[in-house]
Amino acid sequence: MTIAERQQAVIDEFNAIADWEERYRRIIEYGRTLPAMEDAHKTDKNKVKGCQSTVWLHAAMKEGRMALQGDSDAMIVRGLIALLFKVYDGATPIEATATPPDFINEIGLGRNLSQTRANGLAAMVKQIKLYAAVFQAMQR
Amino acid sequence: MPQLQTFDVASIRAEFPILAREVHGRPLVYLDNAASAQKPRVVIDTLRDVYEREYSNVHRAAHELSAATTERFEAARRTVQRFLNAPEDRECIFVRGTTEAINLVSNSWGRANLKPGDEILITAMEHHSNIVPWQMICQQTGAKLVVAPMDQTGTLLMPEFEKRLSPRTKLLACVHVSNALGTINPIAEMARRAKAVGAVVLVDGAQAVPHSRIDVQALGVDFYAFSGHKVYGPSGIGVLWGRAELLEAMPPWQGGGEMIKSVSFEKTTYAGLPHRFEAGTPNIADSIALGAALEYVSKLGLDAIEAYEHELLQYATAQVAQIKGLRVIGTSPRKAGVLGFVLDGIHAADAGMILDQQGIAVRVGQHCAEPVMDFFKVQATIRASFAFYNTRAEVDALVAGIRKVQELFS
Numbered sequence: 161m162t163i164a165e166r167q168q169a170v171i172d173e174f175n176a177i178a179d180w181e182e183r184y185r186r187i188i189e190y191g192r193t194l195p196a197m198e199d200a201h202k203t204d205k206n207k208v209k210g211c212q213s214t215v216w217l218h219a220a221m222k223e224g225r226m227a228l229q230g231d232s233d234a235m236i237v238r239g240l241i242a243l244l245f246k247v248y249d250g251a252t253p254i255e256a257t258a259t260p261p262d263f264i265n266e267i268g269l270g271r272n273l274s275q276t277r278a279n280g281l282a283a284m285v286k287q288i289k290l291y292a293a294v295f296q297a298m299q300r
Numbered sequence: 301m302p303q304l305q306t307f308d309v310a311s312i313r314a315e316f317p318i319l320a321r322e323v324h325g326r327p328l329v330y331l332d333n334a335a336s337a338q339k340p341r342v343v344i345d346t347l348r349d350v351y352e353r354e355y356s357n358v359h360r361a362a363h364e365l366s367a368a369t370t371e372r373f374e375a376a377r378r379t380v381q382r383f384l385n386a387p388e389d390r391e392c393i394f395v396r397g398t399t400e401a402i403n404l405v406s407n408s409w410g411r412a413n414l415k416p417g418d419e420i421l422i423t424a425m426e427h428h429s430n431i432v433p434w435q436m437i438c439q440q441t442g443a444k445l446v447v448a449p450m451d452q453t454g455t456l457l458m459p460e461f462e463k464r465l466s467p468r469t470k471l472l473a474c475v476h477v478s479n480a481l482g483t484i485n486p487i488a489e490m491a492r493r494a495k496a497v498g499a500v501v502l503v504d505g506a507q508a509v510p511h512s513r514i515d516v517q518a519l520g521v522d523f524y525a526f527s528g529h530k531v532y533g534p535s536g537i538g539v540l541w542g543r544a545e546l547l548e549a550m551p552p553w554q555g556g557g558e559m560i561k562s563v564s565f566e567k568t569t570y571a572g573l574p575h576r577f578e579a580g581t582p583n584i585a586d587s588i589a590l591g592a593a594l595e596y597v598s599k600l601g602l603d604a605i606e607a608y609e610h611e612l613l614q615y616a617t618a619q620v621a622q623i624k625g626l627r628v629i630g631t632s633p634r635k636a637g638v639l640g641f642v643l644d645g646i647h648a649a650d651a652g653m654i655l656d657q658q659g660i661a662v663r664v665g666q667h668c669a670e671p672v673m674d675f676f677k678v679q680a681t682i683r684a685s686f687a688f689y690n691t692r693a694e695v696d697a698l699v700a701g702i703r704k705v706q707e708l709f710s
Contacts, residue, residue: 180324180657181657181704181708184653184654184657184708185708188708188709212648212649212652212664212665212680213647213649213680214679233647233679234647234649234650235646235647235650235709236649236650236653236654237649237650
């Protein structure tokens with residue numbers, strides 16, 4: 161699957177759920193199953209502190225593709241991280257830089273999730289793109 | 301409850317247009333009043349009326365419009381004076397809000413009066429806006445910031461407070477009602493003790509003004525600051541009241557138009573009160589609309605508001621006490637407006653998102669009071685905060701909403 165297809169799959173999965181409660185249940189489920197972040201990467205350098213919750217992000221390059229690890233103290237945010245990773249983990253830096261996280265707005269979670277200054281998600285997206293740009297530059 | 305019979309919430313709600321709207325397909329349950337209160341029609345209409353009929357710059361009355369606007373602007377100042385029971389209207393300075401009021405005092409009074417070895421006493425329950433300006437002025441003057449602790453209910457420890465008062469204490473800067481905990485501080489008593497050691501007393505009244513009658517003379521304080529938007533007025537306007545004697549001795553903070561008497565390149569003499577502290581064109585329309593808001597709440601009656609809200613907060617506290625896994629943060633015997641809590645095993649941010657989906661607006665986070673969160677060893681709290689337009693039915697909706705949160709995360 162291309163990165164665009166992966167993103168579309170996320171959008172389709174959530175748009176198929178009519179009920180807001182079920183959508184949130186699904187996100188919470190994703191949050192619970194997000195692979196644990198290695199403690200060594202849970203550093204202040206990898207931390208983005210929001211007013212409401214905190215997120216951590218670590219990125220590395222493996223065989224030309226981005227390998228992402230992340231965590232949050234809030235479960236719904238963890239779920240959103242899992243969704244972000246569904247799209248961006250394993251992407252090439254070029255794909256990641258070229259792909260805006262449209263799914264956040266399109267899966268109907270409400271504006272409080274897309275206006276994500278408080279929960280650190282926006283900063284996380286920015287950070288993924290920044291890593292992608294750096295990896296891209298390193299590859300040249 | 302006799303007060304409840306005289307307090308007609310249904311007709312009051314009808315005066316707040318926004319309360320009729322829906323959020324996510326549910327009726328809005330607005331419980332974020334401590335962050336900002338909604339506006340009654342009279343405030344919205346006043347803003348419109350100023351701009352549609354009588355708007356011009358103030359204090360430059362070469363024409364009819366300016367004279368009329370100036371009259372309304374200064375009438376609003378007199379409304380503020382009456383609202384606070386201030387001795388004189390020129391003691392009421394229009395500012396952007398509580399934060400600017402505190403920064404004005406720290407920059408003007410603080411810079412002129414503080415020296416190394418002096419102490420500024422605050423409490424452990426301050427909002428960042430009553431911590432950071434003092435830290436900044438301490439860095440510049442060599443004065444020291446001293447903190448009076450609270451107990452596990454979020455009540456100030458009076459003996460500890462007294463221990464920290466000494467002739468070195470030049471200023472007591474304290475919150476009247478805590479935004480994170482709801483605690484009402486015994487300001488009159490604190491001021492009396494601070495005065496006994498010769499300290500000047502500033503009160504952050506942002507959370508007190510919407511909930512109870514304020515009489516700055518009875519409180520015996522020197523400065524009192526509040527924000528318009530929390531007392532049903534517009535955002536971007538607030539008031540610093542200060543005793544004339546102190547304000548007159550203070551150097552201006554910002555320079556510009558309005559605040560001068562005469563200017564030459566050699567020497568400028570400053571205007572008297574209040575204009576000396578209102579450099580530049582003021583926030584004219586919002587000042588006038590703040591006056592309308594204060595008249596509105598005064599007409600409802602602050603004693604009736606206080607009684608109604610007290611009863612509502614007690615009801616809410618009793619209702620949430622029945623929820624397993626919920627812990628209230630801030631259980632002081634004297635509280636106003638605020639119900640802060642945490643849920644076992646559920647992050648406040650998660651709870652806030654699920655409550656929002658149900659049309660319930662609360663604030664989650666640290667409430668610009670990180671030291672308070674640290675004291676209670678919580679990362680963040682969920683805060684429901686009440687106004688006189690809230691109802692028992694809305695408290696019930698909150699309780700049902702919290703149970704839904706717990707169900708989703710179980």
